[in-house]
Amino acid sequence: MKWFVIAVLLLGLGLVLDLELLVFAMYVLLGVLLVSRWLTREWTGKVAATRTCSIESTRVGGRATITITLINRSRLAVPWLIIEEAFPNDALKPPLRMKLTGRTTFIARLKPRETRVNRYTVEFLSRGYHQFGPLLIEGGDVFGLHRRYRVLSAPVYVLVPPDVVPLKGYDIASRRPLGEIRMTHRLFEDPTRIAGVRPYQPGDPLSRIHWRAYARTGSLHSKVFEPSCVAGATLLLDFHRRSFTGSEAFWVEDLAITAAASLANAVYELGQKVGFVTNGRDAAERIRSEGWRAAWTTRAEAMDNLNARPANERLEPIVLPPQRGPEQLQRIHETLARLEMTDGFDFAEMVRETASRLPRDASVVAILPEVTRATATTLGELRRSGYAVSAVVVTRDEREFRDWAMPPDWAAMLIKEGIEFRPVNSREALAELQVERVVAVT
Helix, strand or coil, X not given: CHHHHHHHHHHHHHHHHCCHHHHHHHHHHXXXXXXXXXXXXXXXXXXEEEEEECCCECCCCCEEEEEEXXXXXXXXXXXXXXXXXXXXXCCCCCCCCEEEEECCEEEEEECCCCEEEEEEEEEECCCEEEEECCEEEEEECCCCCCEEEEEECCCEEEEECCCCCCCCCCCCCCCCCCCECCCCCCCCEEEEEEEEEEECCCCCCHHHECHHHHHHHCCCEEEEEEECCECCEEEEECCEHHHCCCCCHHHHHHHHHHHHHHHXXXXXXXXXXXXXXXXXXXXXXXXXXXXXXXXXXXXXXXXXXXXXXXXXXXXXXXXXXXXXXXXXXXXXXHHHHHEECECCCCHHHHHHHHHHHCCCCCEEEEEECCCCHHHHHHHHHHHHXXXXXXXXXXXXXXXXXXXXXXXXXHHHHHHHCCCEEEEECCHHHHHCCCHHHHCCCC
């Protein structure tokens, strides 16, 4: 735009002073500016792109091939284009979440109606909902007077569920299966297990009446059932950003997610109900709400907006009610794959928000990257309300906790509230968890 302004001013000056050479030069310059501007719009405006991915979901360590197809729909050749694939800011920064093989940024020249294909391969190094694209293209005229930027091709996403560590601390044939709870009150009864009979009491439903006893004695009797004790577990995962600090935040995040996935898998293996609650945010929901824009005026603006991550102050926890079956396990693992940290509810606020939806017949297992006084107090309140509560603490401490005569501060807070807990500082320690002591609180 500034070239147009300068040219017009000089043209006016030449006309006023009757400088024919200057007027001619400005006419030529304005003509070049207009033609180059039109050519720039024609070249970049007629370029289209599509993107395909070889897979939609894979495991950690899996690979995917991304194919980008550029199409020049113009009758004119495009002398140059800079093609750049966009990635989230943290994807290619240490610690790496993925490894790329092939070109993701290159310069291309397209003939009229030409189609060009570019491929690159991705190896996934961690769980996540990985985004590829959109495509940023930069074009301009041969004089370098005008440049134009466009964003093409909607992104594609690959879901990578977290690793599952087989837990050695449970036995499918155990007499105390995962989720067994010693009830102090008979809140739930198992109608398939009759413990005896008692005289009929007003208000007993007809389904409870023992008709055979009535036939023998002539008086109504009601069945007495054994209390249900196989109840499963509800996992509470703290995924607030303040809980993950320091240089080892990524390591703690990965281990916490792996612990949640492994515990959910162990409960599923025993055919019991498993639920999941977290204060994190689903990346798929964020993408649906934020979307992506399709045009920018400068490259810096385009890249800043593509990689922008506004503050995520989510105030609605993710709640998956306890259920049995492979569909529930898959649902939990997919949610863990897409989970992102938030700045909204902390752990204590999340528990207060969802406590009314936590089933009382299921163990509550908190997975904590950090233990604060508020966290310990909240878990203690749950325990005093009648819930069977335990905790798995993902700690940065590499020591083996053998001498508990002087426990760490976080452990002392949990002990004071009567919360049973297990520290986990590696995948090996996670594999050694005695799950029946974590989930089957007595």
